[in-house]
Amino acid sequence: NAxxxxxxxxxxxxxxxxxxxxxxxxxxxxxxxxxxxxxGMGLKLxxxxxxxxxxxxxxxPNGYNVSRSTTEDFPLRLELAAPSQTSVYFCASSPRDRYxxxxxxxxxxxxxxx
Amino acid sequence: AQSVSQHNHHVILSEAASLELGCNYSYGGTVxxxxxxxxxxxxxxxxxxxxxxDPLVKGIKGFEAEFxxxxxxxxxxxxxxxxxxxxxxxxxxxxxxxGGSNYKLTFGKGTLLTVNP
Numbered sequence: 001n002a003x004x005x006x007x008x009x010x011x012x013x014x015x016x017x018x019x020x021x022x023x024x025x026x027x028x029x030x031x032x033x034x035x036x037x038x039x040g041m042g043l044k045l046x047x048x049x050x051x052x053x054x055x056x057x058x059x060x061p062n063g064y065n066v067s068r069s070t071t072e073d074f075p076l077r078l079e080l081a082a083p084s085q086t087s088v089y090f091c092a093s094s095p096r097d098r099y100x101x102x103x104x105x106x107x108x109x110x111x112x113x114x
Numbered sequence: 115a116q117s118v119s120q121h122n123h124h125v126i127l128s129e130a131a132s133l134e135l136g137c138n139y140s141y142g143g144t145v146x147x148x149x150x151x152x153x154x155x156x157x158x159x160x161x162x163x164x165x166x167x168d169p170l171v172k173g174i175k176g177f178e179a180e181f182x183x184x185x186x187x188x189x190x191x192x193x194x195x196x197x198x199x200x201x202x203x204x205x206x207x208x209x210x211x212x213g214g215s216n217y218k219l220t221f222g223k224g225t226l227l228t229v230n231p
């Protein structure tokens with residue numbers, strides 16, 4: 001099992017550009033999540049999905065969009081990149097119980113917006 | 115609102131020293147808590163988790179944590195640290211049962227542990 005994979009690992013964007021961060025899991029997990037990690041701030045939830053075709057906003061959704069057309073894939077779209085979106089982005093997945101299941105994290109994408 | 119706090123931002127130890135990292139939670143009722151670790155350049159991985167039962171939880175790599183309800187705490191401990199334990203440690207709380215459509219893990223801000231050889 002590869003677990004949760006993310007691409008790219010690093011990316012530099014100019015202000016106003018757009019990009020898609022890819023996330024794929026091969027564990028047949030129902031739930032998937034996108035977090036951003038900023039120094040000294042822990043992780044903040046951007047969007048999550050409880051299954052194919054179902055997504056919802058987390059704590060910090062502004063400037064992002066997601067889709068979930070398959071169980072495996074959960075891409076995160078940045079429209080009109082801003083310097084405030086400079087961060088490390090982690091995708092995660094978990095089986096089905098949000099109260100007790102471990103979330104499995106991908107290796108992260110380090111994004112810089114200049 | 116559900117919250118988790120870690121008061122130690124950076125801890126520096128020498129090898130073989132004992133470790134205790136603090137984590138406090140702010141809510142009552144059913145309490146579930148996790149400790150995650152992030153080694154330099156790597157993704158977060160689970161160290162251990164508590165749901166109910168024995169308040170002393172053992173995890174990977176010799177770590178353990180004790181849930182103390184009266185103190186609202188879930189501190190992480192290791193009797194003797196190694197250089198390879200250098201990492202950032204996060205306490206986290208999953209959604210509360212009956213908390214509606216809340217799906218997020220609530221993370222503390224993390225504690226950076228540096229172990230000097």
